[in-house]
Amino acid sequence: MDDHPDIAIIGGGIVGITSALELRRRGHRVVLLDRGQPGRETSYGNTGVLSDASIVIVNNPGLLKQLPKLVRNTGLKLRYSPAFVLKRLFWVLRFLSYCTRRHFEHAAAALRAIQVLSLGIHKALIAEAGVDHLLRHTGWLKVFRSQESFRAYDMERGVLEKTGVRHTVFSADQLAQIEPGLARVFVAGVLMEDTCSVSSPAALCDAYVALFVAAGGEVRQAAVTGLERTPDNKWRVILDQAPPIEANSVVLAAGPWSAEIAAWLGYKIPMAWERGYHVHLEPGEGPALTRAVHDIDRGYVMSPQLQGVRVTSGSELTDRDAPPNYAQINEVAAMARDVAGLGEAVENTPWMGRRPTLVDSLPMIGKAPRHDDLWFNFGHHHTGLSMSAGSARIIADLIDGKAPPIDATPFRPNRFRL
Ligand SMILES: Cc1cc2nc3c(=O)[nH]c(=O)nc-3n(C[C@H](O)[C@H](O)[C@H](O)COP(=O)(O)OP(=O)(O)OC[C@H]3O[C@@H](n4cnc5c(N)ncnc54)[C@H](O)[C@@H]3O)c2cc1C
Structure with missing residues (x-):
């Protein structure tokens, strides 16, 4: 047990795990802290x-045109809690303020590079x-139910072309x-040729944790409850029911919980949570899906997984810890069942997770503005699995x-002014 790691x-989560692995491989003594088993929350x-x-970020110029429809709050791609929107109105208005062509292109180029x-x-x-058995090289298929929705995809296709x-x-x-x-039922599809997918994100996390441990890294299961500077300029990481750790540097990679932890040190992180759900459905009798398929008009994705065909829902904008509302996932699971001839649900209750989203839909990777040796690596919204390994490389280089x-x-x- 190393109580004085570097x-x-x-x-x-996947962001912390990949960061730990990258830093350990560079020779740093690293302790990875999680209050539970790593890779068992959003990741x-x-x-x-x-x-x-x-x-293409959610707050793109097209979102403004959809606002009148969104007011009804019955769509499948995005649902929101009116109380949350009122409570976080400033965040929502800031989020919408990024719906400009300029930011859209800036974000697309940045996300493409990191992905x-x-x-x-x-x-x-x-x-x-x-x-390797977890990895599929079959691309990522977006399918459209009408020519109108396919035409509406032109803006995204333009960006795909521009960014190669x-x-x-x-x-x-x-x-x-x-x-x-x-x-x-689909009139057209677009296949992202180079995109890959895995049949178990949890197994991927476990495999990366095993690499980290084999490289001499340490995983400690403990909840972090405080962060303090010591007189000799180290970080004292206070743990629930375990002695504190004194580290030279700290990387905050707690996904949806990062804003709360950064707030202990006075940072106001402009984060909200686009929650999402999944269910697994038994494969049907017909041909099995060979890749992740995104039903663009209904805002859900079907992805063959070890546990069954995982159906994931669009976004639910609400408090991080509000009680789950399964309406959205139940509706899309019924659609997925019809569209891919799938069977019964594998579990009784859908899973719920929280995409950590910053107002400009870009992650935050780098030095904390007001503290030395404190590094932020969070806010990976819809694509944190994809961006994690690149984020880890960046944070390790900066450190x-x-x-x-x-x-x-x-x-x-x-x-941001944090
Ligand atoms: C429905 C859905 C579908 C998605 N699909 C994709 C996809 O196909 N591809 C993709 O790239 N991304 C996808 N994402 C996004 C992706 O899952 C997330 O961006 C990513 O998992 C975030 O990883 P993370 O490590 O930042 O957070 P997490 O995985 O949530 O990890 C944070 C960790 O911090 C720990 N923690 C929190 N507080 C403390 C504390 N006080 N002390 C100790 N530990 C603490 C938690 O236990 C947790 O393990 C999807 C998200 C959802 C919800």
Whole structure:
């Protein structure tokens, strides 16, 4: 047990795990702290897409046009708690203020760079961890129910072309050939050719934790309850029911809980939570899905997983810890069942997770503005699995005083007044 590590990482989701692994491999003595088993919160229940192409942010210019429809609050892509929106009105207005063409293009370029970097690292780590059986190279398919919705996708296609995302458009007949398990309700599809996916994000987390431990890293199961500076300029990390740790540096990578922890030191992190749900459905009798499929018009994704076909819902904007509301996932699970001929639900209760979203829909990766040796790595919203390995490379380079392999300035914490 190392109570004086070089670096303590708070949060053992995929972002904390990959950061721990990268830093340990560079020779730092690293302790990864999680209040539970690593990889069992948001990083457990996602769709498993390792994307190089999820670069169109939710608060894009098109969102403003959809606002009149969103007021009804019955859509499947986004539901919200009116009470939360009122309580966090300033956050919501700030989020909407980023719906500009300029920010859209800035965010797309930044996300594309980090996702490409990340995907390459993930592939190498997956091979090294010996879990190639989890990885699929079959791309990520978006399907459209009408020509109108396909035309509305033009803005995104323009960005894909501009940023060099390899993609192919399929007609209804071609869709029937590449995914024969889908009902013929879709008029077109777009396949992101280079995107990969995994059949168990939790197993991926476990495999990376095993690499970290094999490299000499330590995982400690304990809840962090406080953070203090010591007189000799170290960080004292206070733990629930365990003695504190004194570390030279701290990386805060606690995903949806990061804003709360940063607030202990006076930071006001502009974070909200786009919650999401999943259920697993038994595969049906017909041809099995071979890749993650996104029903664009209904805002859900079907992804073949070890536990069954995982159906994940769109976003629910509400308090991080509000009681779950299963209406959205129940509706889309019924649609997925019809569209892919799927069977019964595997579990009795859907899973719920929280996408940690910052107002500009970019993660925060870099030095904490007002404290030395404190590093932020959180806010990875819809694509934290995809971006984690690249974020880890960036944070490790910044800690080591090296230039990151891509421009990390779009992610710097001091882009906000915190
Ligand atoms: C429905 C859904 C589908 C998604 N699909 C995809 C996808 O296909 N591809 C993709 O790239 N991304 C996807 N995402 C997003 C992705 O899952 C997240 O961005 C990512 O998991 C965030 O990882 P994290 O490590 O930051 O947070 P988490 O995984 O939530 O980890 C944070 C960790 O911090 C720990 N922690 C919190 N507080 C403390 C404390 N006080 N002390 C100690 N430990 C603490 C928690 O226990 C937790 O393990 C999806 C998300 C959802 C909800």
